Amino acid sequence: MKRKLSTIRIVFIVVFCLISEAFGIKTITADNPNFQYTGRIDFSIPGQPTIFWPGTFIRANFEGPLLLIMLDDKTGQSFYDVFIDEDYEHPHLIDCLAGSKIYVVTGSLKDTVHNLLIFRRTEASTGPTKFLGIQINDGKTLVTPPARPKHKILFYGDSITCGYGDEAPDNGADDNLTQENNFLAYGAVASRLLNADYMCIAKSGIGIMISWFNMVMSDYYYRLNPDSSTSYYDFSQFTPDVVGINLFQNDSWLLSTMDSSKITNAYIDFVREIRLHHPDAFIVCSLGSMDATKAGSRWPGFIDEAVKYLREIDNDTNIGTYFFPYDPAWSKHPRVRHHEVMGQNLASYINDKMGWTTGVENDSYAQPPNNFQLSQNYPNPFNPTTVINYQSAGVGHVTLKVFDILGDEVAILVNEEQSAGAYQITFNTQLPTNHQPLSSGVYFYQLRVGSFVQTKKMVVLK
16 A cells, blocks of 8 residues: 655744744643543643553544644654544654654644544654644634444554564565554554454564563563553553454564473463453454464464363363464565555454454455355466465365366465465465476466365466
8 A cells, every 4th residue: 555645854933933823823732531542541641641552543523724733752763643534545644853842734624623543653662752732723622532433452462563664665674663654554454444443562572482682471561651560551441352462473583492382381371361351352363474374384383272272271262363374475574565464354354253343345355254265366367476365264174286287286385274264375486395387378276175175277477
């Protein structure tokens, strides 16, 4: 998704004075009851709510053509997207400066009521921000905020859930803060598709057993202020219908030994801890889309075993697994296009499990994966790569194979046990894995899950 960004970097006093003289300014402080807050926010200082976590957002409905936003950022490293009238294709980017600043968003709106969304893009490591309020035209005001969604979803995760590097170019590094955007990460995408309130508790580099620093998720997930181990969040403030856990990617990189029982037990212990805080939520134990879910990886199996144990021993039936497929042609953090597919497919899985009526605009992704389906590859014809999507309605042994026009098997793309869900495979005719390089011609690819078999045609054109 290409989006046109307008960047708000600095506000000069001269500009502010001109605007003030031309329009007349009214300040609406952050304690106005018509501001609607979502996320783990510290309200201990009246009129100065402090924002830490990625995906934290503020909504309001304001009158008039003018909008300025007042923020006090501790480090000058945080980034926020500002959306007006749900124009998600044209965000205004606030690149925070350290200290208390006023950021001019626009002075040219129609003189009507406008919807405002202020969304924290970056994770807590960029430092906290105090929201001080907004400034609008003199004589205008905030009106009743939009109604909250019926459902709530909470995600616990690592850099993938943060949206680390999602807006970076394919040939760029992942660690540019301007290119981390939680608004476009899969959890936020899925929540919007499901019309659900969204909360994200995630940190790049964190794991369940081991992290890239001296702390694991059980030391972190409960905090209101992420920098303080004694800052406890009141979990009654946000009661999610669904809790997503996407962890173990960093563990898979850092653990030096693969003790299956210790890994499975660590996951069991963590899920039990999460369950104590969310007794009624459906918990989605997910993993991916990086190499922890590549073909042959043991990590999805550890999660499957943990969930099986929790169902049988704890009688926890309100839990499931969903694994985002790994694309062997992509080795970095997922980009926006990857997150879009991840979010769409996860939304389908959740919708299937919860039976929600969501009003999702993209019905092809809103429909639950309640049957088996093999999609037409794209592009087709192709050279050398194409993408194949399929969905499975239940746990079973899945094979996806390619045959030539004589019916001889020429490639094995999938041959493993998989859970119900939507999957995506990239087929590269030049890679020798499980097949010989293919020449031009007509081929057939076949999905088989139990008694279900479906075949489609594709063309390699060199």
